[in-house]
Structures are given as C-alpha cells and as structure tokens.
Amino acid sequence: MEELTAASLSPELVIRVCHRHTGAGSDGILELVDSNVADFGLRIHNPDGSQAEKSGNGLRIFARWLVDHREACSRFTVEVPAGVVKCSVEPDLITVGMGTGTFEPSSVPVSTDSEAIDYPHPELPLSFSAVGIGNPHCVVFCDDPVDSLPWREWGERLESDPLFPNRTNVQFVNILSNCEVDIRIWERGAGETMASGSSSCAVVAAALRKGLVRDGEISVRMPGGVLSVTINTNYEITLAGPVKLVGSFDFVE
Numbered sequence: 001m002e003e004l005t006a007a008s009l010s011p012e013l014v015i016r017v018c019h020r021h022t023g024a025g026s027d028g029i030l031e032l033v034d035s036n037v038a039d040f041g042l043r044i045h046n047p048d049g050s051q052a053e054k055s056g057n058g059l060r061i062f063a064r065w066l067v068d069h070r071e072a073c074s075r076f077t078v079e080v081p082a083g084v085v086k087c088s089v090e091p092d093l094i095t096v097g098m099g100t101g102t103f104e105p106s107s108v109p110v111s112t113d114s115e116a117i118d119y120p121h122p123e124l125p126l127s128f129s130a131v132g133i134g135n136p137h138c139v140v141f142c143d144d145p146v147d148s149l150p151w152r153e154w155g156e157r158l159e160s161d162p163l164f165p166n167r168t169n170v171q172f173v174n175i176l177s178n179c180e181v182d183i184r185i186w187e188r189g190a191g192e193t194m195a196s197g198s199s200s201c202a203v204v205a206a207a208l209r210k211g212l213v214r215d216g217e218i219s220v221r222m223p224g225g226v227l228s229v230t231i232n233t234n235y236e237i238t239l240a241g242p243v244k245l246v247g248s249f250d251f252v253e
Contacts, residue, residue: 011049018047024249027190028055030062032070038079040066046189053082054134056197056227056239060094063087064243082134094243098198101131101205101235108132111163117209121161124154129206133237136168136188137202141212146172146184155186171199173207178214181207182221194224201237204229 009031018026028046035041042062044052052058059078066072067089074089086097102108103115108130110116116130118141131137138158142149155170170186183203187193200220207213208231217230227241 009045014045015047015049027193028058030058035079038077038084040076041079044080048189050189052135052189054080054198056096056098056201057195059085059087059096060197060241060243063089063094063096092242093240095238095240098201098237098239099134101133101201101237103131103209108136109165111165124157126154129209131202131206133198133201135198136164136166137199138164138168138170139203139206140172142172142174146174151184152186152192159186159188169196169199171203173203175207175212179217180219180221181213185222195222197227197239200227200229201239204231205235205237
C-alpha cells in the first residue's frame with residue numbers, strides 16, 4: 001500500500017500506481033480522509049481501481065503509518081466504509097478490532113435463501129461458506145493440499161460469481177489443528193495475494209462456525225506470513241500482526 005500526495009486518486013491513477021511493472025507495484029492504496037465519527041478516516045483503493053469496504057491488513061498498515069508519520073497516539077479509531085474500528089499500535093504488533101463475523105445472507109451479501117455453510121457450488125467441484133466481515137468472503141475448506149488444486153482458477157471464477165452481488169474475496173483453507181490454519185487467497189480487485197487480514201478473519205469465523213477450530217487465538221498461515229486472529233463464540237474478532245516498511249517512493253504525476 002502506498003502513500004500518495006495527488007489531489008485526487010482516480011481509478012485510472014490507482015491502476016497506474018499499483019501496476020507491478022510500470023508503477024510502484026501494490027495490492028492497493030490507502031488514502032487518509034476526514035471523518036466526523038472517528039479520529040481518522042480511511043479510503044481503501046483496490047489495484048483494479050475499485051474501492052473496498054474494509055481491509056484488515058490495510059488498517060494495520062494505516063495504523064502504523066499514522067503513528068510514524070502523523071504523530072497519532074498508540075490507540076485511536078479509524079472510520080472505513082464498513083464502520084469504525086479500534087486500532088492499537090505497539091512497536092512490533094498492530095491490533096485491529098475487526099467487528100463481528102456474520103453468515104446472514106443479506107449482510108455478506110450472498111444470494112442464497114439461508115446461511116451458505118458448505119454450500120455446493122452449482123458449477124465448480126467445491127462447496128463454500130459465505131462470511132461477512134464488513135466485506136464479503138467465500139471460504140472453501142479443502143481436504144487435499146490447497147497448492148495441489150487449481151485454486152487460482154477457482155478463485156478468479158468465484159470472485160465474480162453471480163451469487164455474490166458485490167463480488168467477493170475467496171479463501172482456500174487447510175485445517176492444521178484446532179488453533180492453526182493454512183490459507184491461499186484470491187482477493188477481490190487484486191487477484192492472488194500473499195496475505196490478507198480480513199480473509200484471515202473470515203476463514204477463522206467460518207472454521208469456528210463449522211466446529212473445525214476452537215474459540216480463542218488462532219494462527220493463520222499464508223505465503224506472506226502469519227497473523228493472529230482472536231475470536232469468541234459471538235464471532236467478535238480481533239486481528240493482530242507486525243508491519244514492516246518495505247520501500248517508499250516520490251510520486252510525480
């Protein structure tokens with residue numbers, strides 16, 4: 001995610017900056033905006049020029065940046081389109097309250113008559129569970145190792161599936177134990193991504209709903225690293241993990 005000083009972040013500009021060959025290269029752009037209900041406001045731009053309701057990793061990165069570059073205190077609130085979240089910043093750990101996971105179809109949203117838990121897809125050889133974390137998620141639990149499956153092809157297909165009117169993020173999951181999962185992610189508006197905070201939360205919520213993990217702290221393993229998701233029996237979720245600067249650039253229009 002990149003900081004820009006451009007006066008207006010148009011979809012075309014976002015696509016240019018996020019392009020990994022001709023731009024800075026990024027899974028998205030975080031834009032500081034005003035808020036009337038929180039300490040800070042955040043607009044989240046996907047690399048395809050669309051905008052997201054919430055991003056767990058984006059919020060953690062944004063929280064770290066606010067402390068380092070805007071002299072924010074260690075605890076504050078941030079407004080995103082999905083609502084207001086609480087952030088806590090320590091030297092090596094950023095924690096974000098991600099709200100409550102929901103399986104109610106209109107809240108995901110998903111176009112099913114009832115909760116989509118292990119819902120058989122009408123065309124693909126898989127079942128999925130639909131979860132809302134302020135943004136939509138489609139969670140696929142796999143018996144075989146995920147990397148042995150055509151998960152990228154399935155993820156691209158599911159992202160724009162008619163069952164998800166706002167498109168969806170897609171996760172493919174291997175359960176390692178009742179407190180550890182391993183996932184691969186196809187992110188709405190970004191494609192394959194190395195790590196995702198809201199995806200981690202959605203996976204843990206769906207796994208708890210199916211009785212595959214216990215409540216409490218769950219480790220979520222991804223190619224980009226490990227995040228900690230804490231969940232209770234009411235599906236209230238907290239996300240925690242480190243943030244490290246990987247580079248910076250001066251933007252010139």
